[in-house]
Amino acid sequence: MTDAGSHGADHRVADAVAGHWVDRVAPQRARPYLRLARIDRPIGWWLLLLPCWWSSALAAIASGAAAPSPLHLVLFFIGSVAMRGAGSTYNDIADRDLDAQVERTRSRPLPSGQIRARHAALFLVVQSLVGLAVLLQFNAVAIAVGIASLIPVAIYPFMKRIMPVPQAVLGLAFAWGALMGWVAVFGQLDAAALLLYAGTIAWVIGYDTIYAVQDIEDDEIAGIRSSARFFGRRMRGAIGLCYGASVGFIAAAALLAGAGAVGLLGVILFAAHLGSQVLRLDTRDGRGALMLFRSNRQAGLILFLGLAADAALKQIVG
Structure with a gap:
């Protein structure tokens, strides 16, 4: 596939991790697709993965297992990378005109012309098939629950045009893993999993509001709605309420x-x-907001390790 704009200078995406292997060692022709899948911004798949792992650890505690299923943890890892890439590709296809109006996003492969929309659509299909192959390894109820996650994923890109807080729909999508680990073990959804899901939605709204600090001025010009714009001067208090919930x-x-x-x-x-x-x-510091947003990987790992350690300790003390 030869795309317009794919030759000449390399197009590193503005908010990618500095010195990432995609920018250093990946084949030149593959780089736009790896960037489209956000491989150079791994925080996205981490934030999709962690609720799956929390749910697996919670299920281990409830079932009396010594640890979350290693197979489930690996499957969730593969599925999160694939579906984060697929969701990002779908989002960028839908938002390519808006992305061209925002400083941070105009360097992405589609608005910058590195990839044509039809090639991105084909890449979307390939990633989705990988995600489907992973999903089919679980029980029938988990498969059904996983397929249902496509509803918020499908509508999210359009919510930023009409909703004052589109992060609420993003939360529905990114928190879905909080259901998956539980249903993969028990074959049903129970109150503990639903409470974990609610808590994860609030976490997503909070951290994505921090992320949106980077784009407040450009979003206003482009007419893009976000929780950061909606909360305005009350942003820190609103994030605190989300995190508290x-x-x-x-x-x-x-x-x-x-x-x-x-x-x-x-x-x-x-x-x-x-x-x-x-x-x-600091709501005036976009770079600092990005670092705080990325630190949610550490926060999520702390919670996972605490829950997993609890399951193990219960086995040791009998």
């Missing part, structure tokens, strides 16, 4: 699943990390 729901989920002191310690450390983000946020 997230911690409350997740703590309730952990207690309902039978988590002990170690699991709750993980929730407390997760809460402390989120609180530090709110305190450190």
Whole structure:
């Protein structure tokens, strides 16, 4: 596939991780597709993956297992990378005209002309098939729940044109993994999984509001709606409320699943990390906001390790 604009100078995306291997060692012709799939911005698939792992760890506690299923953890990893890429490709196809009007996004492969829309659509199909192959490894209920996630994924790109807080729909999509780990073990959705899902939605709205700080001025010019624009001067307080709701729901989920002191310690450390983000946020500093947004990987891993350690400890102490 030869795309317009794919020759000549290399087009590194503005908010990619500096020095990423995609920009250094990937074949030149593959780079636009790897960037389209956000491989050079791994925080996206981490944030999609972590709720899956939380849910798996919560299911391990509730089922009396010593650890989350290693097979499930690996499948969720592969599926998250594939579906993050597919979702990003779909989003960029839908938003290519808007992206061309925003400084941070105009360097993406589609608005910059590195890839044609029809080639991006074909790439979307390939990534979706990888995700489907992963999904088919689970039980029938998990497959049905996984397919249902396509609804918020499909409508999200259009919500930023009409909704004041489109991050709420993004939350529905990115939090879906909070259901998947549980249903993959039990074959049904229970209150603990639904509480975890609610808490994860609030987490997504909070961290994506921080992310949107980078684009406030350009979004206003382009007519793109975002929670950062909607909350305005009340942004830090609104993020704090989102994070507080997230911690409350997740703590309730952990207690309902039978988590002990170690699991709750993980929730407390997760809460402390989120609180530090709110305190450190400068709404005039886009680069600083990006770093805070990326730090949610560490916050999510802290929670996962706390829940997983709780499951293991229960086995040791009997």
